[in-house]
Amino acid sequence: MMDTRDSIRPVGPVVIDIENITKDYVMGEEIVHALRGVSLRVHRNEYIAIMGPSGSGKSTLMNMVGCLDTPTSGRYGFNGRNVAEMDDDELAAIRNREIGFVFQTFNLLPRANTLRNVELPLIYAGVDPETREERATQTLIDVGLGDRLHHKPNELSGGQRQRVAIARALVNRPSIILADEPTGNLDSKTGEEIMSLFEDLYRRGNTIILVTHEADIARHARRTVRLRDGLIESDDLMTVPELESMALT
Amino acid sequence: MLFSEIVRMALSSLGANKLRAALTMTGITIGVFSIISVMTAIGALQNSIESGISFLGSNIFQFAKYPVNIDAGGETKKKYQNRRNITYRQALRYYELMQGNAQEICLKCFGRDLKGQAVYNGIKTTPSLTVVGTNRSFLTANAYTLSYGRNLNDEDVDLARSVLVIGKMIEKRLFPHESPIGKVIRMSGHTYTVIGVLVEKGTSFGQSQDDICLMPITRFFENYGEANRTVNIATQPFSTELYNRTLDKGISAMRIARGLGANQENDFEIYTNDSLKSAFISVAGVVRIGAFVVSFIALVAAGIGIMNIMLVSVTERTKEIGVRKSIGARSRDILRQFLTEAVFISEAGGVVGIILGVIGGDLLALWLKVDLIFPFGWAFAGLVVCSAIGIGFGLYPAYRAAALDPIEALRYE
Structure with a gap:
């Protein structure tokens, strides 16, 4: 049993409520059970790392959480709405x-400048051009790129590109930020910078879900979920002493 | 999503592949150009014909062996070739029968087989003069005017004099510094004395009308033979009111001259300005249909080109589509984006085609010396067709893009 007295229980409202979901793929003649019954509850302003070796169902879970895919069975509540029953437009x-x-390879549109890339989610949300530019600019200033608004992605360093991607993720004020190996394509120093940006975002009240296989990166999260063979192997909250040591660094 | 945003996205992705977009556009441009240029030129011609160009002199009707357009080919062409020629004897008989019933009767025989080349004092004209054996009525019948000197007269015909009335072009070429009247020139193996010069008439349908030389029809037959030649007969009534009555008399006289029985069909053609106009219009119709078919084929080919390039583009941009979907683009947003690109290529090609086509058609009109036009109807139709092509051939690639699974698309490298 976990010692709950020594850890910080999240108390905010539930954002993600996954109950016993499964996901099966048909690969040729075989059925692959990528997820075999996973339950996960995420509260507002949590900072979670999802870890696991490849083939553990980590990516499938991430696609599920990110509403890119729907489960074969089980229930996925997002802010109280059942995602499993949504159609493609509602998922979009x-x-x-x-x-x-936030992706490992940044996934910015290469021909669009920084501002335009960050505006893109607002365009699909139907936000008017003035508001769009204002919000995109402000978000870019928040991630420290106020002086790079009109640069193309290929004129930016890797770290700067990932900051643009993070600004793009933030610009619509989402309920969760879903980062898939966000430091995987960066050197360790830049990686640390990005992780401290995430820490900053977390402290400002954002909910962050980090998918990674690196323990060093997962260490930044307050809660770590480990997957193996399509099942949750462990779900650990950071203990108070760990938190204290973190505050010292 | 705003339409302006979709257009902006389409322009930006087309801008990334300018050459490719331009080449794809070219197909549409060619298709639209071919139809618009033909429609412009024909429209301009028809306009000027309907506003009063005369093929023949005013009120004139004409009998001839061949119809205006014998390009019908095959059996029809044979039918006309097998017709008896209108001989000089028949023509003279008609002339006699119509005496007192018509103002002018012009008998004319064109020496199309002769290489008409005139030589004077070592200077030569081009070997493509129009040589005509005729009488005094040619000028009236074919709307020429005498500049100076004299016209052919009945005596010239009766005596088969070796005299010529020449067109302005011949005068300019052979007699730049002197009067040609009374000078003897050599043409197609015989010598002639120049008696008159015609006023410049310009070109008609791109052909010069000033490289003509007229001689008495009797002299023409004597020098170049009568066999295998057919005579055209133009008749001018005394007045416009008498036109129909004179035409009826003329047809009867012609039937008598040709020796036709009561239940035999006319074995000659009747030209009137109206019949020539309608002949032109029917030729124009055929040319239009031809242009239509060519354009249609070109546009279908161009449409397939658009589809091909859009499919390539969808494959190339799979990752982009995945990213767009992951940040909230709906399938219909992606569909619209790609469809807009296809329509844009098509429309841009169409607009260029229309501009070039109008320029091309009007240049032709300019050369034919008719008024210029802008074919609004065809231009509008062109744009509609281009939109239809863009949508028709862009739909499948756009649908493919929209239907991509976001997870697969994101994973695509």
Whole structure:
């Protein structure tokens, strides 16, 4: 049993409420059970790392949480709405307004400048041009790129590109930020900078879900969920002493 | 999503592949150009014909062996070739029968087989003069005017004099510094004395009308033979009111001259300005249909080109589509984006085609010396067709893009 007295129980409202979901794929003649019954509850302003070796169902879970895919069975509540029963347009709307994706390879549009890349979610949300530019600019200033508004992605360093991607994820004020190996393509120093940006975002009240296989990166989160063979192996909250040691660094 | 945003996205992705977009556009441009240029030129011609160009002199009707457009080919062409020629004897018989019933009767025989080349004092004209054996009525019948000197007269015909009335072009070429009247020139193996010069008439349908030389029809037959030649007969009534009555008399006289029985069909053609106009219009119709078919084929080919390039583009941009979907683009947003690109290529090609087509068609009109036009109807139709092509051939690639699974698309490298 976990010692709950020594850890910080999250108390905010539930954002993600996954109950016993499964996901099966048909690969040729075989059925692959990627997820075999996973339950996960995420509260507002949590900072969670999802870890696991490849083939553990980590990516499938991330796609599920990110509303890119729907489960074969089980229930997925997002802010109280059942995602499992949504159609493609409703899923697109959830991705647009409630989820901010940050990818390992940044995935910026190469021909669009920084501002335009960050405006993109607002365009799909139907925000008017003036508000759009204002919000995108402000978000870019928040991630420290106020002086790079009109640069193309290929004129930016890796760390700067990832900051643009994070600004894009933040610009629609989503309920969660879903980062998939966000430091995987960065050197360790830049990686640390990005992680401290996440820490900053977390402290400002954002909910962050980090998918990674690196323990060093996962260490930044307050809660770590480990997957193996499509099942949750462990779900650990950071203990108070750990938190204290973190505050010292 | 705002339409302006979709257009902006389409322009930006087309801008990334300028050459490719331009090449794809070119197909549409060619298709639209071919139809618009033909429609412009024909429209301009028809306009000027309907506003009163005369093929023949005013009120004139004409009998001839061949119809205006014998390009019908095959059996029809044979039918006309097998017709008896209108001989000089028949023509003279008609002339006699119509005496007192018509103002002018012009008998004319064109020496199309002769290489008409005139030589004077070592200077030569081009070997493509129009040589005509005729009488005094040619000028009236074919709307020429005498500049100076004299016209052919009945005596010239009766005596088969070796005299010529020449067109302005011949005068300019052979007699730049002197009067040609009374000078002897050599043409197609015989010598002639120049008696008159015609006023410049310009070109008609791109052909000069000033490289003509007229001689008495009797002299023409004597010098170049009568066999295998057919005579055209133009008749001018005394007045416009008498036109129909004179035409009826003329047809009867012609039937008598040709020796036709009561239940035999006319074995000659009747030209009137109206029949020539309608002949032109029917030729124009055929040319239009031809242009239509060519354009249609070109546009279908161009449409397939658009589809091809859009499919390539969808594959190339799979990752982009995945990213767009992950940040909230709906399938219909992606569909619209790609469809707009296809329509844009098509429309841009169409607009260029229309501009070039109007320029091309009007240049032709300029050369034919008719008024210029802008074919609004065809231009509008062109734009509609281009939109239809863009949508028609862009739909499948756009649908493919929209239907991509976001997870697969994101994973695509």
